[in-house]
Amino acid sequence: MEEINAKTQMAKIRSFEKGFMATHLINLGAELGIFTALNENKEGLTVSELAVKLGLHEPYLKIWCQTAYHFKILDADDQVRFKLQPFLDEILGDKTNFKNYLANISLVVKVGEMMKLLKESLQTGKPVDSYNTPEFSEMAYEPTRNIPLAFLFMILPKADHLKRNLEQGIRFLDIGCGNGNLIIQLAQSFENSTFVGIGLDAYGIESARSTISQLGLGDRVAVEYMGGEVMPYEDEFDMASMVLTLHETRPDVREEVVKKAYKALKTDGHFLVLDFPYPSKLEDFRNPVFDMGISDQFFECSGGFFHLDNQQQNQVIANAGFKGIQRMPIGKGMFDFVTATK
Numbered sequence: 274m275e276e277i278n279a280k281t282q283m284a285k286i287r288s289f290e291k292g293f294m295a296t297h298l299i300n301l302g303a304e305l306g307i308f309t310a311l312n313e314n315k316e317g318l319t320v321s322e323l324a325v326k327l328g329l330h331e332p333y334l335k336i337w338c339q340t341a342y343h344f345k346i347l348d349a350d351d352q353v354r355f356k357l358q359p360f361l362d363e364i365l366g367d368k369t370n371f372k373n374y375l376a377n378i379s380l381v382v383k384v385g386e387m388m389k390l391l392k393e394s395l396q397t398g399k400p401v402d403s404y405n406t407p408e409f410s411e412m413a414y415e416p417t418r419n420i421p422l423a424f425l426f427m428i429l430p431k432a433d434h435l436k437r438n439l440e441q442g443i444r445f446l447d448i449g450c451g452n453g454n455l456i457i458q459l460a461q462s463f464e465n466s467t468f469v470g471i472g473l474d475a476y477g478i479e480s481a482r483s484t485i486s487q488l489g490l491g492d493r494v495a496v497e498y499m500g501g502e503v504m505p506y507e508d509e510f511d512m513a514s515m516v517l518t519l520h521e522t523r524p525d526v527r528e529e530v531v532k533k534a535y536k537a538l539k540t541d542g543h544f545l546v547l548d549f550p551y552p553s554k555l556e557d558f559r560n561p562v563f564d565m566g567i568s569d570q571f572f573e574c575s576g577g578f579f580h581l582d583n584q585q586q587n588q589v590i591a592n593a594g595f596k597g598i599q600r601m602p603i604g605k606g607m608f609d610f611v612t613a614t615k
């Protein structure tokens with residue numbers, strides 16, 4: 274084990290500080306279009322060229338570029354033409370690349386502002402309702418935009434029976450559908466199936482309705498503003514999913530939502546849960562596999578949301594009546610995919 278002394282501890286704290294600065298620098302670079310410009314000019318741009326192209330103030334831009342060079346985000350040639358470091362064109366430059374991470378950075382910066390409210394929650398134990406804005410809604414679904422790809426290329430190939438059912442034609446219910454991204458993309462891939470999404474984000478539902486109508490999918494995809502705990506469905510669906518939703522379902526209604534999912538499914542119907550794994554014992558709070566769940570829980574607790582560990586998830590699913598609970602890690606353990614049957 275690495276020796277711990279005052280010097281290593283100071284270095285650790287300084288690295289957090291640097292990460293904070295680098296995160297803001299990246300977010301500014303994204304908002305000002307600097308990464309897009311550098312991505313489009315792979316041979317590099319001088320500060321003057323970049324300033325003219327983006328209409329930015331050159332002396333300040335120079336400091337941004339030098340600092341980005343310090344953080345090893347940018348390299349420079351002997352003409353001091355700045356360019357993105359290798360592979361950062363995928364991660365910070367090309368917004369269409371599935372590895373692009375700018376949406377996460379922008380969400381982290383936004384969440385950082387909102388985390389001031391966490392102080393009040395820690396003092397009072399009361400959740401704050403700061404997430405309920407159109408702006409936050411739009412931002413929140415950007416980092417999860419690739420979930421449908423995870424379904425199509427990582428999950429369904431490992432769960433062939435689910436894929437076959439979707440191909441043959443089934444009724445699919447997505448509880449906590451957000452902006453409808455998953456069911457809309459599944460509907461495009463599985464033309465014999467029909468999809469219903471429900472959720473409690475009015476802005477997300479509005480956005481889903483508009484995409485469904487733009488894509489002409491209205492005959493096979495529908496969404497409703499509705500909590501899972503009041504779903505009226507009975508023996509209607511072959512599959513029901515909760516994607517990054519079980520942990521974001523308020524604890525006082527969580528059991529009821531899963532029970533209503535059970536009721537909504539036909540006999541032998543499949544319940545699918547995709548969520549971040551969350552540790553059950555303290556030593557696992559330092560295991561990198563739980564990084565996402567731990568960070569997510571930290572900022573979301575001010576909203577009154579609580580992540581479940583594996584055993585707690587299984588318990589909620591079993592309590593609703595489901596059997597045959599199975600779990601598989603997805604994306605090197607970033608997510609857990611749980612299936613159960615009615």
Ligand SMILES: C[S@@+](CC[C@H](N)C(=O)[O-])C[C@H]1O[C@@H](n2cnc3c(N)ncnc32)[C@H](O)[C@@H]1O
Nearest residue numbers: 417449450451472473474500501516518521522
């Ligand atoms: C992190 S978002 C995930 C959205 C979407 N599944 C995705 O992957 O982008 C969690 C969603 O759970 C929904 N939600 C929270 N409580 C709910 C409840 N009681 N019933 C239905 N949906 C709920 C929220 O409206 C939100 O859209």
